[in-house]
Amino acid sequence: MAERAHDRLSRLLGLVPYLTRRPGTDLADVAAHFDVDAEQIVDDLELLFVTGRPGHMPDDLIEAEWEGGRVYVGNADEVSVPVRLSPHEVGGLLLALDYLESAHEADPTTIRSVRQKLQGASGEGSGGMLDISPPRLPGELADTVRAALREGTTLDIRYYVPARDELTERTIRPLRLRLGRVWYLDAHCLTSGGDRSFAVDRIRAAAPARDAKTTPSTAEAPDAPASHSAANAAAGPTSASPSGVSVALRPESAWLADEIDVPAVGGTRRDDEHGAGTVSLDLPHVGRDWAVRLLSAHGAGVLAADPPEVVRRAADVTHEALSLYARRTPED
Template identity: 30%
Template sequence: MTSTPGERERRTSERVIALLMLLIHTRHGYTTAQIRRHVEGYAELGDEAFEKAFQRDRALLEDIGVPLSLEQPEDADARHVVDASALLLPEIDFSGAERRALLHAREVWSETRLQTEVMRAVGLLVDPGSAGEADDGLGLPRVVQRLTPNLEVFLDAAVEQQVLAFGYRTAAGAVSPQDRPRRVRIWSALEIGGAWYAAGWDLDRQGERLFRVSRVIGRPEELPGTGSDAPARPADWNPVEIRDRLLGQGEGLRDRVRLWVAPGRGHSVRLRGQAVTPTAQDGAAPGEGWELWETDRPAHDGLVQLCGGLMGVVQPSAADPDVVAEVLAAWRRVAEVHDGAPPPHPELAKPRQSRYRQGQRERVSRLLDIVGLANRAGGITKVELADRLELSPKALDADLRDLQYCGLPERLFPGWLFDVDAESDVVEVRQAVDLPAPIRLSLPEAHRLSAALDTVAQMPHADDEVAPAAVTAAARIRQVLADVGHTGATTSVRPSTGGTDDPGDAAAVVPSAADGGGAGGHEPPATPVTSFWDVHADQDTVRVLMDAVARHRVVRLRYHALHSDRTTEREVEPVQLVQSGVVLYLQGHCRTAGAMRTFRVERISAVEPTGEIAKARRRPKKTMLTPVDTTLEAVLAWHHRIRDLADDYAPRLEAQDADGRRLTRLGLLSEDAAIALAGMHAGDVEVLEPAELRQAVRDRALAALRRLETAVRL
């Protein structure tokens, strides 16, 4: 009779747990032959099948943090041994603020697997109910979940600084030949500007390189035994320098720009700048009533995005010829890309939904966590257990039923399976004395948790104790890693500085440091995983909104809409903050509109609590940031280097062309919104359909070009 996948998964879990319990039940370990005889599921396998299954099970145990070793006594067969002294998770006496910081760390990752792993780690370290009454986490941003293919491969490789081989398409579209993949010793995985990058030493180019993970082609392959001559991550390697270089935020790279703004328009410029008196160097005003404003030049290519999003409404003064030339070149690209009929494109189809499915590793970890938490506490309620492990009551009941078939191998210890009462409200696991506490965090999990705490330290908080407590909590976890001999740190000499295989590339919309990047004033250390909270928002505004969401306080705000280019006063009952990449949103009931509305926090110029406490409203089950009432449907082509941005517009259909561009059919609010999108990305976003919208983009770009060229000549 053929077994179902679920039954096979359960049998594998039972076998792996039996293997672990067998090894920790003795100090001396067991030989491979003894293990094969004693553990149910091995004896009936042939030699080759057993070897494959046993190596998979052994690797799984190591992957979840079990310290396995192979000891070779003299004149005897090798024995598999578990180091019991390093098996269990130590109890760390976190302060109340550190516990709150740890609970915050559960919310910072947008990547589903990362969030799952950090939630598990925090659940083992901290009782969620013990963090203190002052902070229940309601004000924290709710992160939109994403799934970056291959990310876990680079995260794992960074911990051990492994060499990976992978195909790659650069920002310019150049593809590595299949017979010559990139070979890189991975130093670190970094989240910068809302996107993930892998940094390391390129074995073929003999230099430091940076790769955007979403541009990797196919599945990376580990190359064990290679890269012995490649330097390890240098002790003085600084991820902050990489971030500044990538986002154009290094010292001396920022300046001021002077922009002409049409009367009553361009509120995003007015929001960030100051009105100034024109001089002869500024040239002629583009039209009657246009005003001159001065503002910080946005980081990286933000100036092109700012002027492109307001093409025809904002243009640079003649005072800086380089700025004028940059904007003119960008608008010419928009006009050229939309010249004539578009080439034929592949047929579009419904997007494939990328879903994260927990595997055998997560299942075995969870079952062992239940045993360890119950034993450490002398019994634990189902409510607390479900809260710690982020499980539904139904999922927890299923795990408890499965645990009844796990424990010491029945062949050697008949009747020694775990004794679990799945119907009781209090979970106790008897006959599991060899597992008196949860298994220690695996090395990757510990590094990911400490990186999440580093991110918490950069965020603004209504509670001033949280950010510094995140730093100390991360230091405690790194000390535990050091105590067991695993820090991921290196002391090699720093090699000559290399570059990036995507020069000038970054997330398409990135904030400046003044906009709130690194709000907590904490710079992450050089570790295998580094994340920057590069959210484009004023940190004082974020603090007020966090407090308002947590306490249900009604706020009065001034909002600057981008596409309608209007400024309005709103009174809002905040429901939640939502983070998508580098953009932060406030969702709440707008009393002015009489309905739920979504506001980009960076466009809120003033916010203050009214003193009124509103009745708590239910948070939406799904975080919808794209407009529901769209009036225009269009087909857009996204250049390879910014193709990830299309996800923010919830494509209805999509395909990929021969140049690696992503083609999408999606809904937009208006013609102005489509023109602004094409203008912001200076030719990297092309309107393919409808034809009249494509022509409207070209007409707007040509009109803006003529106006700027005329003003500069005059």
């Protein structure tokens, strides 16, 4: 199979600094170091003959000699140092180290040593030491979660759900810590009766569970349904009571069904029940505030909805918002 241009370029960029630091290296040793045969190294050296600074005058090109089986290069100051990692590459490696350290997956002393070397690896062109701030786990919370993971015990947590503007109380059995855009705690939620992913920065408190036998309750619905920002825009009055909602969506609003984690709230979905392209959703474990926001933000795309009290509250919220425009004095 023909060699890829990227692979050959990488070898050429490494070949010059290697030979600059080891003039007179045996051709066979050079080939062994780069894991190719001697003919390939000769081919690379012949390419270096026509490589150099713009102008292509004799003194602009790299010099290479390999007579007698010994290899020498010259006039190659611009490429005589090893290729450095880019700031982006260093950043990715530092982020991986941070994950290993937080997850206790490697020796801390080794991690500190590697981090120090990487922080200086981006070179002078990047402005010196690389500044990267990966997300960190709060120390006390991390210790509590790791203890539960290690011992297989449950935790009582207070978890903020922005979709309902509500601070919920749950009992969970931690499964693992996971780093994405932020830290997540994957766990089995005994309160809602299923596996959930909790954003760590929304956990307001965590402690060993007082009672690990908590049964599922509809009062603690997960926050997964409100994944679309428009559904959060028109907030109703704060209420922690569960309500549930059933909606039939018009075809032009059927996309909303894909933005809602229906199984996470014990719900069901039925397609084309009210005509081609329509979607019907029963969401029994969503909070009242979330249901009101969904209907007030997307009412034009809803064919039918229940229960009536949620529909009435969504209409009131919409009328209150419209009245602000009616009272607004036009600018002169």
